[in-house]
Amino acid sequence: MEIITSGFQSDLDGRISENVRAVLVVESADLAQKMVLGLPIFIRTLRQLRQAGFKEIWMVSRHLENLRPLLNRFGMLEYIQLSHDTPHFESGVSIFSAQYHYESEFIRWVHVKKITNPSDYLGKINPMWWHRLEDSKASLKAIEKKIFQNIKDKTEGWVAPHLNKPVSFAMTRQLVKTDLSPNTITFVNLALAVLTALLIMNNNYGWRVLGAILMQFSSIIDGCDGEVARIKILSSRFGAWFDTIADDLANNLFWLGVFVGLFRTTGNTFYFNGGWVLFGLSFLVSLFLYYQMMTRTKSANVKDFVPAWSDKPASAKEGWFEKVRPLMKRDFFVFLMFVLLILDLRVLLFWISTVAISATFLVHGASFVLSLVRRR
Incomplete structure (x- = not known):
């Protein structure tokens, strides 16, 4: 399988011409609240989406009341919109899952390329740029290791x-x-x-x-x-x-x-x-x-x-x-x-x-x- 490891930076250097919405789907509140280096995994992704330039960010979950205290603690409530169901958009939306850790470069690339389903590309990109979160210490350690390794590589x-x-x-x-x-x-x-x-x-x-x-x-x-x-x-x-x-x-x-x-x-x-x-x-x-x-x-x-x-x-x-x-x-x-x-x-x-x-x-x-x- 072809692994995408190059060409990302040239794409990221281009101008972003239009506003693109992002939706973060939180299926498991317990997994989403797992702490990785001082941040719950879903808060990390929301911050990454905002940093990447998504001006309209939705978080969809059946467990909003459980997650709201953390959203308030980390100051995210004013930047996102909450919903129990995925809103319908005809175009211009990228859907992420809180069950994954994403590297910021990948999220920015998704934004620039206007990709609807980033999960379709996870098997084609550098495995250091994502990780599927599991309910285990080993999974959290693996994410930490990838984060630090990506910093060291740069x-x-x-x-x-x-x-x-x-x-x-x-x-x-x-x-x-x-x-x-x-x-x-x-x-x-x-x-x-x-x-x-x-x-x-x-x-x-x-x-x-x-x-x-x-x-x-x-x-x-x-x-x-x-x-x-x-x-x-x-x-x-x-x-x-x-x-x-x-x-x-x-x-x-x-x-x-x-x-x-x-x-x-x-x-x-x-x-x-x-x-x-x-x-x-x-x-x-x-x-x-x-x-x-x-x-x-x-x-x-x-x-x-x-x-x-x-x-x-x-x-x-x-x-x-x-x-x-x-x-x-x-x-x-x-x-x-x-x-x-x-x-x-x-x-x-x-x-x-x-x-x-x-x-x-x-x-x-x-x-x-x-x-x-x-x-x-």
């Missing part, structure tokens, strides 16, 4: 998938059981970055080691906000931009700690003055990047950025920029800083950072200028 870089994710996943499993929002996690991590910078600039080696450890820990936590947002279907444009800007602020704070610490230890003003110059270049890189993300890629996610001279999306993984992208990712550079700080090789870190920041400034600056020229 994680880029050399360090994050292999070193950061095993730890962040363990933390996220606990965080989804709380009411902490992804934005709260981002804010806490930014506050941790401030403390880290203060420790890194300390004259005492022991405090700097603690700062280095906290810096790597911050890099791990950086994955938790996005994981919680995806698992609990709480992603938002504001949250994505907040996360991106907070990451850049944290990176600059870490760099501030490095060059101020070198100046305090050696008394050499070269590190202090040169560090501030590089700090300014790093700030400009962020501005160049944000402008292009807002005007060209229309995305708040840095991984979607492609330089102005490229005519292919980042997902194509082609060109020299894509080959060096892992070197510019936060997970790699923070890990490199962590190692060099532990080894007390701050001078080497200063010069590596000088080369890295300067090269990044030239690349993003050239792309920024080219994007300005093309917009005229």
